[in-house]
Amino acid sequence: MQKIILNKITHLLIAILCPVLIFASCVKSKSTNDDPDLTIKKNLSDAELLDLVQKQTFQYFWDGAEPTSGAGRERFHVDNVYPENDKSTVATGATGFGLMAILSGIDRKYVTKKEGLDRLNKILDFLSRADRFHGAWPHWIYGETGKVRPFGQKDNGGDLVETSFVAQALICINEYYKNGTAAEKALAKKADELWKGIDFNWYRNGGQNVLYWHWSPEYNWEMDFPVKGYNECLIMYVMAASSPTHGVPAKVYHEGWARGGAIKANFDLYGHHIPLDYQGAKNSVGPLFWAHYSYLGLNPKGLKDRYADYWQNNVNQTLAIHDYCVANPKKFKGYGENSWGLTASYSVKGYAAHSLQEDYGVISPTAAISSIPYTPKESMKVIRHLYEDLGDKVWGKYGFYDAFSETDNWYPKKYLGIDQGPMVVMIENYRSGLLWKLFMGNKDVKQGLTKLGFESPEINK
Numbered sequence: 001m002q003k004i005i006l007n008k009i010t011h012l013l014i015a016i017l018c019p020v021l022i023f024a025s026c027v028k029s030k031s032t033n034d035d036p037d038l039t040i041k042k043n044l045s046d047a048e049l050l051d052l053v054q055k056q057t058f059q060y061f062w063d064g065a066e067p068t069s070g071a072g073r074e075r076f077h078v079d080n081v082y083p084e085n086d087k088s089t090v091a092t093g094a095t096g097f098g099l100m101a102i103l104s105g106i107d108r109k110y111v112t113k114k115e116g117l118d119r120l121n122k123i124l125d126f127l128s129r130a131d132r133f134h135g136a137w138p139h140w141i142y143g144e145t146g147k148v149r150p151f152g153q154k155d156n157g158g159d160l161v162e163t164s165f166v167a168q169a170l171i172c173i174n175e176y177y178k179n180g181t182a183a184e185k186a187l188a189k190k191a192d193e194l195w196k197g198i199d200f201n202w203y204r205n206g207g208q209n210v211l212y213w214h215w216s217p218e219y220n221w222e223m224d225f226p227v228k229g230y231n232e233c234l235i236m237y238v239m240a241a242s243s244p245t246h247g248v249p250a251k252v253y254h255e256g257w258a259r260g261g262a263i264k265a266n267f268d269l270y271g272h273h274i275p276l277d278y279q280g281a282k283n284s285v286g287p288l289f290w291a292h293y294s295y296l297g298l299n300p301k302g303l304k305d306r307y308a309d310y311w312q313n314n315v316n317q318t319l320a321i322h323d324y325c326v327a328n329p330k331k332f333k334g335y336g337e338n339s340w341g342l343t344a345s346y347s348v349k350g351y352a353a354h355s356l357q358e359d360y361g362v363i364s365p366t367a368a369i370s371s372i373p374y375t376p377k378e379s380m381k382v383i384r385h386l387y388e389d390l391g392d393k394v395w396g397k398y399g400f401y402d403a404f405s406e407t408d409n410w411y412p413k414k415y416l417g418i419d420q421g422p423m424v425v426m427i428e429n430y431r432s433g434l435l436w437k438l439f440m441g442n443k444d445v446k447q448g449l450t451k452l453g454f455e456s457p458e459i460n461k
Contacts, residue, residue: 036056036059036397038392038395038396038397040387040388040391040392040395042388046380046384049380049383049384049387050372050380050383050427050431051108052387053369053383053387053399053400053423053427054104054108054423054424054427054428054431055105055108055110056397056398056399057101057398057399057400057420057423057424057427058101058102058104058105058108058110058424059397059398059399060072060073060076060098060101060398060399060415060417060420060421061097061098061101061102061105061417061420061421061424062102062105062110062111062119063397064076064397064398064415065098065119066088066089066090066143067143068088068126068143068144069090069122069123069126069141069143069144069146070119070122070123070126071090071094071095071098071123071126071127071141071143072090072091072094072095072096072097072098072417072421073087073088073089073090073091073094073143073417074086074089074090074091074094074140074416074417075089075414075415075416075417076398076414076415076417077413077414077415078396078397078413078414079413086140086149088142088143088144089140089141089142089143089149090140090141090142090143091139091140091141091162091417091418092137092138092139092140092141092159092162092163092165092166093139093161093162093165093166093293093417093418093421094416094417094418094420094421095123095127095166095417096162096165096166096167096168096169096421097165097169097296097417097418097420097421097422097424097425098123098417098421099120099123099166099169099170099172099173100168100169100172100296100297100421100424100425100435101420101421101424101425101428102116102119102120103116103120103169103172103173103176103434103435103438104424104425104428104434104435105424107428107432107434108428117177117183117184117187120173120187121187121190124170124173124187124190124191124194125190126146127166127194128190128194129146130146130147131146131147131148132158132197133157133158133215133216133217134158134199134202134203134215135158135163135197135198135199135202135246136157136158136159136160136163136198136199136203136215137158137159137162137163137166138150138151138155138156138157138158138159138162139151139155139159139162154214154216154218154219154222154223155214155216155223156216156218156219157214157215157216157217157218157219158203158214158215158216159213159214160198160200160203160211160212160213160214160215160227160236161213161227161232161233161236163198164233164235164236164239164240165235165293165296166194167195167198167235167239168235168239168296168297168298168439169297170191170192170194170195171191171195171297171438171439171442171444171445172297172435172438172439173187173188173191174188174189174191174192174195174442175188175438175439175441175442176188176438177191195243196243196244196245196246197245198239198243198246199246200239200240200243200246200247200248201240201243201246201247201248202215202246203215203240204248204252205221205226208226208256209249209251209252209255209256210226210227210228210252210255210256210257211226211227211236211237211240211248211252211256211257212224212225212226212227213225213226213227213233226256227256227257228256228257228259228263228279229257229258229259229263229276229277229279230263230276230277230278230279230286230290231278231279231286231290232286232289232290232292232293232294233257233294234257234294234298235293235294235295235297235298237252237253237256237257237452238294238298238445238448238449238452239448240252240253240448241253241448241449241451241452242442242444242445242447242448242449242451243444243448244444244447247448250451250452250453253452254452258307261306261307262277263276263277263307264276264277264307264308265277265278267283269283269284269285269316269320270319270320270323270324270327271323272315272316272317272319272320272323273312273316274313274316274317274320275307275308275309275312275313276307276308276313278290278317281355281356281357284355284356284357285317285320285321285355285356286317286353286355287342287343287344287353287354287355287358287367288317288318288321288341288342288343288367288368288370288371289343289344289366289367289370289418289419289422290317291313291314291317291318291371291374292343292366292370292371292422292426293418293422295310295314295426296421296422296425296426296429296435297435297436297438297439297440298436298439298440299429299433299436299437299439299440299456299458300313300314301436301456301457302455302456302457302458303454303455303456304454304455304456305452305453305454305455306453314374315374315375318371318374318375318378319374319375319378320356321340321341321342321355321356321367322340322341322368322375322378324342324356325339325340325341325342325363326340330359330361332359332361332405332406332407333361333406333407334363334405334406334407335361335363337378337381338381338382338384338385338389339363339382339385339386339406340363340367340368340378340382341363341364341365341366341367341368341369341371341382342354342355342356342359342362342363342364342367343355343364343366343367343419344364344418344419345362345364345366345367345402345403345416345419346362346402346403346412346414346416347360347362347403348360348361348362348405348408348410354367360405361405361406361407361408362403362404362405362410363403363404363405363406364402364403364419365382365386365394365400365401365402365403365419365423366400366402366419366420366422366423368382368383369382369383369400369423369426369427370422370423370425370426371426372426372427372430373426373429373430376430386400387400390404393411394411396413396415398415398420399420399423400423401413401414401415402414402415402416402419440456440458440459440461441458441461446458446459
């Protein structure tokens with residue numbers, strides 16, 4: 001992933017030699033944060049602490065980006081050990097989240113406007129060169145070449161879910177820059193063309209009223225994964241309905257995603273009403289990334305359709321998981337009001353989608369932190385506990401490490417891009433609503449949501 005940090009003597013040599021070198025990559029941005037001060041600072045206000053977490057986590061997608069492409073890495077390990085030889089692997093979903101994180105970093109002045117514009121152009125140019133399959137990018141891409149890296153034997157083609165995470169970012173970029181300078185308008189146009197090149201209709205697998213997750217030129221539809229709700233994939237159906245070039249009719253959403261209405265549920269969990277059927281979880285809920293990934297751009301506040309009030313759903317899912325961790329039925333060490341949050345992350349049992357059904361005593365910081373719009377007080381308690389009490393056990397150069405377990409005394413110094421990105425974006429949405437405003441302000445999105453029967457205060461603005 002990122003090159004080993006150079007020592008002070010090497011930095012001095014580079015400063016002397018760079019003027020005569022012909023490669024622009026020698027020049028380091030003044031805004032980068034190669035040697036952050038990781039000293040734990042006591043008595044920070046909530047606002048100061050939240051900004052520190054956002055800024056430090058943002059660096060995963062800035063200094064920690066894959067250097068050739070500028071895109072979001074799949075993972076970063078502090079020990080530089082990568083058993084799968086995937087140090088330079090770009091993750092499409094993490095790249096989409098990272099693009100939105102960079103917009104927030106520009107708006108917060110963590111980097112300059114020019115630096116941000118240059119980086120976004122670099123990433124979008126990479127995406128335009130990278131392998132695409134009927135407009136969809138693969139799950140993994142080799143950062144140096146743009147070629148597909150198979151996620152599995154037959155998963156070596158387009159991944160429409162990961163691609164949709166990029167699509168929501170492209171819409172935000174277009175909205176952010178469309179009325180700017182000539183250079184900014186050119187970037188907006190580039191983002192718009194990439195988004196409109198995604199052939200959502202192809203992924204109906206012969207015109208079925210459901211969207212398929214994967215297609216491969218070698219294996220065609222053999223992955224055989226029609227996407228039905230409820231899970232993290234709502235944004236894919238919103239993007240498909242919103243596309244002005246390769247859109248799908250509303251019945252694809254209602255018959256496929258909503259399963260003809262079977263997506264609806266009606267039960268309480270720890271006293272919180274849950275209106276949707278979380279696939280495979282009987283009278284329970286899934287991991288918390290289901291409340292994050294689709295809602296980085298799609299604003300759930302006031303968002304309703306015939307199946308659910310999505311703000312209510314997301315808040316109640318989060319509170320149910322919070323209350324479960326506080327009750328701590330399995331008696332794991334450390335669980336409580338200051339340490340809660342179950343989602344997909346690294347785990348003592350490898351990668352795991354932690355939930356009420358799959359709880360191994362592992363807390364994933366992204367779970368509570370990315371939920372801050374839903375549970376601001378409860379999430380701030382976690383942030384302060386992690387930072388002030390656990391400190392450098394869980395805090396590093398790119399913010400909080402991916403996961404830990406006090407029960408197993410397990411504190412790996414590892415990061416995952418798909419967990420870092422939502423923290424930056426959701427903190428920004430909590431603070432300013434920036435990404436929500438950009439995405440919901442797009443005319444194609446408004447038309448797509450209206451087509452599907454959604455209501456939102458922002459649709460008619």
